[in-house]
Amino acid sequence: MKPTIYVGADHAGWEFKEAIEEALKKDGYTVVDMGNEHLVNDDDYPDFGHAVAKRVVTDKHARGIVLCGNAQGICIVANKVKGARAATGFNTEAAKTSRTDDDSNVLCLPGRFLSKKDIATPPVVALVVIDHPEVVDSQVPLIDRTLPLIVVPVVEDEFSRRLVGINVPVGPIGVVDILDGTLFPQTTWFDARAVSSMCTKVKYELHLMVENPLPIIEEWKKNVEQTFRAIVHSEMKRPIGAVVSHILDYLKLEAGVAINPETPLSEMHEVLHQIHQLTIMGVHPGSSGQSFEGDYILKKIMEAHHHRPELQIEIDGGVTQALIPSLANAGATRICAASLLFEDLDPLKALQGLRKTLSTTS
Incomplete structure (x- = not known):
């Protein structure tokens, strides 16, 4: 069963959040939008980073995706929630290894450093890490990190x-x-x-x-x-x-x-x-x-x-x-x-x- 995905972003990441949500739903994921629901230019990332992290830690099978301008601020906020393991993913490999090596459960993306091409195409960075993590070395059997x-x-x-x-x-x-x-x-x-x-x-x-x-x-x-x-x-x-x-x-x-x-x-x-x-x-x-x-x-x-x-x-x-x-x-x-x-x-x-x-x- 695919995990529930909680998403959240301020104005700097709002457009990409909407694209991620749409792509994930098309791929069969249940997506819960923790805000902002509309583009509001003076909103601030702490509200959304905290809301996503709180929901993720209550469900060990859930994952989160959060966005702000450079991904760092919202990552800091998410990691203040006990049990959250938020990590930035500026490219596919960084995002993937945050799951395989560090068992992250919240992916933080930089809205101001994503291109229109990223928004127009399926968000590969998000999709590759959200489902079941893999061990990078193909010689090692896959490990489901939700298990001991x-x-x-x-x-x-x-x-x-x-x-x-x-x-x-x-x-x-x-x-x-x-x-x-x-x-x-x-x-x-x-x-x-x-x-x-x-x-x-x-x-x-x-x-x-x-x-x-x-x-x-x-x-x-x-x-x-x-x-x-x-x-x-x-x-x-x-x-x-x-x-x-x-x-x-x-x-x-x-x-x-x-x-x-x-x-x-x-x-x-x-x-x-x-x-x-x-x-x-x-x-x-x-x-x-x-x-x-x-x-x-x-x-x-x-x-x-x-x-x-x-x-x-x-x-x-x-x-x-x-x-x-x-x-x-x-x-x-x-x-x-x-x-x-x-x-x-x-x-x-x-x-x-x-x-x-x-x-x-x-």
Whole structure:
């Protein structure tokens, strides 16, 4: 089913908004015009950017298109609405990658920089990104971003083998599990300089199960340019707020916090509204292949989702195919699958099976 599209524009983008609305309706979309309904030369973009964003965040399958003179002002306004992910699209590729790479749900277009030719022809930029996002690399299977995203941890001496699996058949994100024996007994291999020499498109997310994560994160930031997020454990003795702020403000990376099965959410409430992701462990940190801890993990996922619905919530450890519907229904938006994929003789087939399960759950 095609998503509902909410559109809005001030006088600078009004003419193009009307053309987009007409083209989308011809293509079978339901379009809701949030204004302005008529060309009014002294209207202002905040009213329409806010109205569209508010409607989009109440329906996870909806999308928005907003326009002002240069697209920037209305984009800023839309992003002030909790749950909105507005992005500018000055050309088809920019608009498309805002969906495939950043999961945007509101497209912002510059009315003053669009030509009559753009208005007279179908608005390709809008149409290409609004329906179902694609992964740009044709070697990677399509991912429906409205479903929980499956990511793959790369650990220990299997790093190179798993890296190949991620880079070609599985997906563009690899989670690097880092243990140095300081917070938990196990250790893993995580040589940033060695990884930097590997030719890959994989984006790295660091899951740091260590007592002192910042030096390791800084080493990866320095040597591995694809490093984009660092997740630290709330169980470390260092002040979680200071560590998260350092990751965000100094290292300019996305930040996440992981909690063990027995750790209550209250342990990290001070950073819950700063972080990009909450990782809830379904097992105790260490080796792969452990059994899921139980229903109380599902309750913890539901509690986190209720407290902050727009937060990315990952479940890591103990995932089985049978558990996936319960995890998704509880509010998990990312599923970290190690044993489930790499213990299968055909990881790609296993991944496709997981995605099929997710698609029938939503």
